[in-house]
Amino acid sequence: MTSGSEQVLELLPLVFAAPQQALARAEEVLRTDPSVLHASVAHQVIGIWQRDWGDMTMALHHLRRARDLAVRAESAEREGDVLAALGVALVHSGRTRQGLAALERGVEVSSGHTRARVLFRRAYASWVLGLHREALEDVRRAIPVLRQVDDVIWTARALTLRATVHLAVGAVERAEADFAAAETLFDTTGQDHDKADGVESRGLAAFRSGDVPAALKLFDEAEDRYAKLGTPSFMLYIRRCEVLMAAGLASEALGQADSAIKVLDGIGGQSTRKAELLLVASKAARLAGDPHTAIARAALAVRLFAGQRRPWWETHARLVLIEARVAAGRGSGRLVADAADVADRLASFGAPAAPEASLLAGRIALGLGWTADAERHLAVAARSRRSGPPLARMTGWAAQALRAEAAGSARGVLEACRRGLDVLDDHRMTLGATELRARATEQGAELAALAQRASLDSGSPRRLLVWSERWRATALSTPPTRPPADPALLSDLTAFREIAARADAARMEGRPVPALEREQRRLEREIRSRTLHIRGDSPGDGHRFDPTRLLERLGDDTRLVELAVLDGRVQVLLCGQGRVRRFEAGRVADAEREAEHVQAGLRRLAHPGADARLPLVEAAGRRLEELLLGPAAAHLGQGPVVIVPPGRLHRVPWALLPSLRERVLSVSPSASGWLRARDTEPPPDRRQVLVRGPGLATEGAEVPELAARYAGSMVLEDDYARVPRVLEQLDGAALAHIAAHGSFRVESPLFSSLRMADGPLIVHDFERLDRSPYRIILSCCDTARFATVGADELLGLVTALLPLGTAGVVACSAPVNDAAVVPLMLALHKGLAAGLSLAEALRDARAALPGDATHQATGWAFTAFGAA
8 A cells, every 4th residue: 555545544543633634634635636545535534523523414425425435446344434434424413214224234345343343333323322232232242353453542432432331321330440441542542532532431430420520620621632622522511511410500501501502503513412412401401490491492302312213312301301391380190101101211221310200200199199109100219229329319218208208107208318318418528619519409408308397297396406407508517628739729819819800990990891801700610610620528527416415505595596498488496495496487488578678778778868768677677577486586585596597598687686686696507507616616826817908988997996906916908918918817817807898799609709909809718728717707798698509508708617617707798888887896896805705796786886777777787607
């Protein structure tokens, strides 16, 4: 064979090593009046490139041309190889019969080494179609031949494909072995695209084994590799969306899936991938609470899969369609039958999702009162509780809990819920990032609600308290895993601060900032991505809430009021004097609306001249008390009160409620959290740190007075109030007072910030502290705002501090009058200097304020969190 022939034939492996280079060289070959054989190869290369990364119409044109030229060249091996590539393209374009016929013809005309490659590609097409047994059979036949001729690249591809098929049917250990073997082989080649695919495949294996951080890290690495090659990977988008959904980031997954569909439509790409993207988009929309979008996406996916003759995929899309219809309130006997049929079909395919479909059928049947049918379906689903990945076992325990509830066994419900939440706890602690830990709790919301309902029905307030605590503010139960010494993360944080500071300065000067905002968003994505990669390094403390210990620590005077929401109503659990009592209050939806009215009233009262609105705000406070405390308000005693509200009520200004207005009052995300704060020892170093950020209306007027009061305190202001210096001084301080502009990011709460001289101090910065200050006072607006995520979790500045060693925080939940804050802060510190707790000092500081509406509203807006 001539040197020129060798160079042309080398284009085929080059298409997966350097795709753009292979495309350019193939086009150059066609411009040089090539031989029939060379032209066939060039058209095949262009067809493969278009098939995988471009226009399917163009792909089919070039591959058919390559086939015709191979026939003219009278080369059976060349014809078989092209038919295999053409068959895969036809399958991806939705022409399944034609594709399988082309692949069958390719097997017939080829032999030996070429036939093994054709068998591999037929196996790949079978995997795309969901024909997993057929795929495994063809790979079984291909691998020995490829190994015999020492074809490293195609052996590695075949091992990767076999591993992927194993994952589809739940054989994770077999898949991991094949992925490892394939990666070892790929490392000896220059096939950069195959190497990127190998990284992506390892990410998929990590996800299937339950390691979400590793999956996200590997997918990001694969994306970087694909970007360097200039090739999109729609399969990567699909897989990443699956991981995002498992991590509780459904809205993010929906956005990425819809964006990928738009790109795919724009290039006229593979219809098979479009159907798969529609499937993950429908799942994401359902999980994000948008059943109507889920129905639309799933219905289209069902039609596409049916047209493509892909029953495995079509059945999965039907499952999501039924789930979305149920979520939209369309439960019916027909849906029970449909869900049962889907479960049977998934089981026949060996699909891991079969128990999920059985659980769905049982849940719908229960809603219709069909207890016998429900028991049959739930019993099947419950079998998955003993083995498999965490979320599959969760499905099994949920089914078991529903069975017990239908049978009237409260003990059975509680046992199933305990076991299921234990599984999710173990999974949650593999996540290092606070955001992922918080969002993962959504998976346990149903089990927690079932246990609370069973506890309520049992008539035991103490049991209800235990289960209310079991799944409340769990992300705060242990500190987030500190990131390793990562220079790239530190560099990104520094760059983010610089860009954010430049953008703020430009806005103040009226200059346009779109380029700066784009760069800021890019850096935010980088920072967030790096933090999501962190794997949990703590197995959890094994803590189980002990109400006896709580009652002992409360003593005779203090009352702890935990609010639980069951079936839309507030259940008040009043703890103190050695017992737990239950009272029923109002509807939580009414309380949420009233809280929003109060927030609007406080915003108006922050401006002088709004005194006439004060009676309206006070009246709203009385209504809130009735809705939130009900008859329990008359049993609070005379001592301190600790309020433990659910996440959805975090914006209530509790000091406004009449029965709490003149009390020593603190708020905690959970009773367990209050106990931990109570047991937190102050640091031996009694260091005080006072920080004054830039641009304050009062210029942080309280800080100089506090500096004079606290002899030897560290004062950070002007250019000294830079984030690295501030973090260094805050670490392990006994008391920190920060006067700085607060900014809450509802869409990205961990980028909520305090403005320092060099830019924003964000939650991610606080999480790098070894120990946050024992007491911390945040004197500006919006520092006590949170995002509610997961089952009952809060993300924000205050909740970032509590797991890191802070025992008490004073922060503000509403816009306030800056001038009125100064006397409140000075009075607060006067109480602290006299040895009072934060809650005691804040109570006295409110009482010391002038009686006008602006000062009263300012006092109500601040809350003491924790127990210091």
